[in-house]
Amino acid sequence: MDDDRLDRGRRRFEELYGPGTADNLIAGQKGLAQDLARYGVEFNFGDVYSRPGLTLAQREMITIGVLVALGGLEPQLRGHTRGALNAGLTPTEILETVIHVVQYSGFPKALNAIKVVTERLEECGAEIPPPLNPAS
Template identity: 35%
Template sequence: MTGSTATTPEQDYARALDTAEQLLGFRLERFLGQGVGEPANGADFKRLATQHAFGDAWPRQGVLDTRTRALVSVTIAATLGTLEPLRGQLRIALNNGVTPEEIVEAFIQLEAYAGAARAFEGYQVALEVFAEKAADGDPATT
């Protein structure tokens, strides 16, 4: 078929990994290798989750831009208390134009509606990411 835009699953996955790198500032492959004792189908889970997040959800631009999507994602991860994913969402947000001040404001809202304990726990992760970015010389965090 000439002019077809169909892609293979491998191409879609490679594109998802490229999107993740653009958003995070580093490649995800270091997190996707098989862990000690991990069954072989663990690779399927990681591929599907990566494809869904970075191949399907993040590239959508029709209604929410990447910057807004990032701030929403920070708030969701913090509200759920998923601290390691929160770390990644904070990096994505800061890499895509969300300011530390805006992140603090999101935590103020989170504290009001999800509770102080949940907000403070997530905010500690935010402080670590702010420090990490400042150490890297990121002007948005200095």
Template identity: 40%
Template sequence: MTHAQTQDESRFDRGQRALSRIDGSAGEKVVASLADIAPDFARYVIEFPFGDIYCRPDLGLRDREIATIAALTALGNAAPQLKVHLEAGLNVGLSRDEIVEIMMQMAVYAGFPAALNGLFAAKEVFAARDEQQASGEAT
């Protein structure tokens, strides 16, 4: 058991806490969108990635989001998930410039189309965040 995991805290509770901290409302929306079609899968999303993996001690949340953004960019066809994790990256301290550099790095290993798709997703996320901030909404 890691320092982030206690016997008193369930995988689900730990995952809920991590999901809220990392993804905020975007992650909660993803989980809620599964409620009517696959509630068990929604629970798995909370327990495994967030309750087990994200809570492991040897990488920080910022590092985990760099890896996740890079992987989703490299896949090239995961724009909805990438946008959620771009928000998460910003939430855990990545700068916009760092995110752009991650995408550019992926051009070397995943190709220009994947990097372009990632950059366009980032552009949308940044614009939406700017719009929210301009209107005074919480991010």
């Protein structure tokens, strides 16, 4: 049963991050930390991300919103920004997700997040949309 969860998790994870990335995530940890990474692939991607009802793009949009609201999770936000692009979200949709969350998370978290997201989008070669209301 656990092998099924891990295989399902690998497939879903690799839809977002590319071939071999699930095993690289696990192998990148040392000793018992590999167990935690494997649990993440099994549970997060094998169970939750593999459920029906939401598209992969919708799941990534929600994930970005939650990471922004929690704050302090910049490495995960960077990874999920790339995952959101790979799932088909546009840079505008990703950035608007961060802007939308400001009303719940506050400006410090949203400003920190939008910097991380913008930098990651640029690293991925995405075009950053211009401001709707440029400063005068």
